[in-house]
Amino acid sequence: MQHNPEIRIGVVGTGFISSHFIMALDRQKGFTASRVLTRRPIEGCAGFPRPELLTNSLADLIENSDVVLECTGDAIHATDVVAAALSANLPVVTMNSEFHITAGSYFVGKGLVTEAEGDQPGDQAALREDALEMGFEPLVYGNIKGFLNHDPTLEDMTYWGNRSGISLPMVTSFTDGTKVQIEQAFVANGLGAEIAKPGLLGVPEDDLKAGGTQLAEAADRLGKPISDYILSLKLPHGVFIVGKHDPRQKGALRYLKLGDGPYYVILKHNIFVHLEILKTIKRVVNERRILLDNSAAPVASVCTVVKRDLKPGDRIASGIGSFDVRGEAVRIADTVGHVPIGLLADAVITRPLKRGDIIRMDDVELPDSLALRAWKEIERSVLNAGYGQPEKRTAIAS
Structure with missing residues (x-):
């Protein structure tokens, strides 16, 4: 042999x-x-x-x-x-x-x-495959986030980074919400979903069924599945899908402890990473099959939001995990010219910016890179094709 x-x-x-x-x-x-x-x-x-x-x-x-x-x-x-x-x-x-x-x-x-x-996006994609095999119609691709502070201190992040054994930028991006915004924008693109609003809905709720129902109702109002998250320190470190099913299965699903519907929550309660x-x-x-990519026709990106006033000449070594900026999920068609936070590296601010501003390409000098050229091609392709233009969409209130 x-x-x-x-x-x-x-x-x-x-x-x-x-x-x-x-x-x-x-x-x-x-x-x-x-x-x-x-x-x-x-x-x-x-x-x-x-x-x-x-x-x-x-x-x-x-x-x-x-x-x-x-x-x-x-x-x-x-x-x-x-x-x-x-x-x-x-x-x-x-x-x-x-x-x-x-x-x-x-x-x-x-x-x-x-x-x-x-990681959460790949696990949501795998959970979706399981849900579809069982006949569910996904309405929500959900992440569970334990804690959120848009503007954490260096002291706190150093403590938690050392305690967790992960880098300072990584723990900062987890805490200020950048990571969950990146993950759920990616999931929206890869699984054919939408984001309900800039920055996502981020429902604070310790009851997964109640929070999932709120998100599913938002998806129903939008008329399309959404990618979002629930904020809770009590829920497990996991991901979930909220979906509908054949009404004839209502009694069986109730017997299986999934409730009375019409929204059913499927939970993966552990993320095993590596x-x-x-x-x-x-x-x-x-x-030779993929699990998840960002799709050739993405609708969402993650823009760069200023955490503190910036002036011309200020340098930002890295946007992800920064104490100067954070990431927020946005629709590409609604935020033309924004700088994706993943591109903000070795960057020099060229215009005065106030806390809460979105950084645009004209506001910063970025080193040339294949990633920068790729993003410009992606944005141009999305806008030329008219993917998800604003007038074709119903807004969802938080």
Whole structure:
């Protein structure tokens, strides 16, 4: 019997997800980590579980990989990596909503690129597949967020970052809402849904059925499924779908503890992050099927909202996880010329901006990048095609 060689996974990034994914591969057969790409000096990656795999060369990673896993959370760097991998005819699996909502649509149709299960968007996509198989009609793709503070302090974020073992920018983006806005805008695009209003509805509710019903009613008023979230410290760390079903199933669904309808909540109550990624890699390798991308015709983006007054000459190293700005989901057609927060890196403010302003392209100098060029092409394509023009849509009040 011929032995099947192991699938070589080239990993991009050396953070929480990368480190723990590589550890988890020790318990899996048929797959191995081949290279790990980092932009840091290799000698500076102390504590990484497989230091012998580290490389600073993208070409080295590609040459020694059968599939690439991109999990940096950096939209600009990921765009370059994805472009190179696809040029080499390699499939790419991501744990990087920031990339997809910024430049992901540029790559749709150019190769196999998919978000993985394990983060909220991928888990919502997988839950949708299950819901459809059972005959549900999804109305709400939902995220559960525990805590929200649009303007957290450096002191608090340093404490929570150290306590959680995640980076300061990451914990800040979770806290100020940027991450959930990115995730749910991405889900709206990838699953053919809408956002009900700029910044999403974000229903504060400890009862999942009650909160899900509020969101489903908003979707019914809009006449289209929505992507949104519930804010609660008491609900589980998970995702959910609210949907309708065949009225003839009402008695059976009541017996199955789903209530009287017409809205039924399906909950995935755990997010396992790095432990779920391999499911999507297997899907890609064995079936050549994606789980979730940003679609070729996105309706939503995540703009950059100013947290404090900014003046010309102010520099912003990174928009995601910043104490100067945060992200807010918007419709592309309603917010022409905005700067997606994933593009705000090494940026210089050129005009005075007040707290609450949305940063436009004319307000800032951005370094040239493939991600920036890709976004401009995406926006131009969306506007020229007239996807989701404002006059065709009924507004939803919060």
